[in-house]
Amino acid sequence: MAKNFFKVACADCGNETTIYSRATTIVSCNVCGATLTKPSGGKADLVGCTVVEALE
Numbered sequence: 001m002a003k004n005f006f007k008v009a010c011a012d013c014g015n016e017t018t019i020y021s022r023a024t025t026i027v028s029c030n031v032c033g034a035t036l037t038k039p040s041g042g043k044a045d046l047v048g049c050t051v052v053e054a055l056e
Contacts, residue, residue: 003054010034011048018055019044 009016015031023044027037037044 003056005055006046006051007053007055008036008046008049009052010036011050016052017049 004021005018006021007016007018010029010032012034013029013032015029017027017030017036019027019037021043023037024039026035026039027044028035029048034048036046036049038047039045
């Protein structure tokens with residue numbers, strides 16, 4: 001089964017958020033507002049976060 005969701009940690013504040021791997025909109029941190037992902041036409045580009053865990 002493909003891993004379509006990621007648990008990521010914000011690089012600025014450390015808050016953990018679950019995101020869809022093919023997000024089509026900009027995803028921001030709920031705590032500090034930093035940009036976590038940008039859409040790229042396929043898989044989202046992770047710009048302000050690191051992957052903690054791949055979820056099924």
